Amino acid sequence: MPTTTTADDLRRVALEEFASTGYHATSIQQIADRAGVSKATVLYHFASKEALLEAVLSPALDQLDQILQNVGLAGLRDGGAQRALFLEQFVDFLLEHRSAVYVFVNQSSSIDAPVITRAIREIELMATFFEEHVDSVEQRVRFGVALGGAAYLLAGAPQVGPAITADLPELRSALLAVLGDLLAVDPRQPAALASASITTD
C-alpha cells in the first residue's frame, strides 16, 4: 500500500487551489504543475475539471449528510442539549473540512455543477435545524452570518483570521462560543461541550 497515490495528491492540491484561488481561476494546468504531473494525467484520473471538483467536495458533503441524519431534525427543534451537541459536531466538521466548506459556501453562486447543487441543498436543510421561526428576519441573519462568517474566517481571510494551524483547540473553543452565541445554543451545558478528536484536511 503506497503512502500517497497520484490521485490523492491531485485531490489534495486541487482542494487547496480551488479554495485559495477559486474554481474558475484555477486551471487544470496549474493543478498539474503543483502536483508534478502533466495536464493529461489529471484528466486521466478525473474525467473532467467538474469531476475533480466533485471528488474534492464529496467527502465533506458525505460527512455533513451523516451529521444531519445522526442528530435528526425533530430533536433539534426543541432546543437544549442536542442542539449544543449538534453545534459541536458542526464546528468540528468546519475545522476538518474548512477548505471544502469555503468552496461550496463562497463559490456556489459562480459554479454550475451537480455537486454544488447538492451542497446548496444541504445548506438549506441545515438552515432548518436552527430556524424555529422561519419568518424571523433576525433568525435568518444569525444563521447566515454564522455560516458565511465561519467559512470566511477558516479559509478565506489569512489577513484577518487567526493563525489556524497553531493553537487549534483555542480556535475550536472560540468558534463554539461565537457560533453558540449566534445560533442561540444554550451555553450552560458544559458536559455537552467536551472535547472530541479532530483531524486536519
Add this chain to the structure above:
Amino acid sequence: MPTTTTADDLRRVALEEFASTGYHATSIQQIADRAGVSKATVLYHFASKEALLEAVLSPALDQLDQILQNVGLAGLRDGGAQRALFLEQFVDFLLEHRSAVYVFVNQSSSIDAPVITRAIREIELMATFFEEHVDSVEQRVRFGVALGGAAYLLAGAPQVGPAITADLPELRSALLAVLGDLLAVDPRQPAALASASITTD
C-alpha cells in the same frame, strides 16, 4: 443631462456580475451582452477588465475610507458610544455597497489587482478598530465571523439569507443587533442607534 450613460450601465452590470458570478467567471462579453453593447465598447470606456473592476469597487472603498477617518482610531479603542455609532455607519455601508463588499471580501484571494490590495489593506485597518486585544483568538474570530458573515448574507446566499429588498429597515436592525453582539458593542445606548437614511446600489 442624461439619466443613464453607457459607462454607468456598464459599471452597474459589471458589479452585479462580478458579485453574483465571480470576477474570473465573468467575461467582458457577458457584461457587454447584458448592457446591450459590444465587447469593444466595454473596452472603449474601460481600458481593461481590471480597470473596470477598479471603477466598480472604488466608490465603496472611498466611502469606507471616509468612515474610518471620520470616526478616528483612538476614540474607538475606549469603547462606548462612538463604537455604536461606528457600527451603525458600518452596517449602512454594508447595505449600500453589499455587492462591492462581497466582491472584495470573498474574492480577494483569487484576484490579483491593485484595487484588491487596497481593499485588503482597509479591511486590516478596520480590524484594528475592534480588536482591543490583538492577541485574543476569540476577538479575531468575532471580527472575522462578523465581516465574512455579513458579506455572505447580504450578497452571497439568496437561498439562506432573507429577502433583502423587502423590509430593509428590519434587516438593518437585525444586522445591528447581530453584529453588535459579535463585536461587543454595548447595546444599551438606544440614542446612538437612531435611524439614518440609506440608499440602494
Add this chain to the structure above:
DNA sequence: TCAATCCCTGACCGATCGGTCAACTAGCGT
C-alpha cells in the same frame, strides 16, 4: 516471451479569453 493492463505523456483540437485596431456614424462648433 508475450500480451495485457496501468500510468503517464506530448501533440493537438475547437472554443473562448482579454485586448487591439481601422472604420463607421452622429453630433457640434465654426
Add this chain to the structure above:
DNA sequence: ACGCTAGTTGACCGATCGGTCAGGGATTGA
C-alpha cells in the same frame, strides 16, 4: 459645408482554456 471629437462596432490577434487521442514505458500474470 467642413473638420473634429466621442461613441460604437466587427474583424482580428496571440494566449490559454478544457478536453481528446495515439502511443510510450513499467509491471504483472501466463
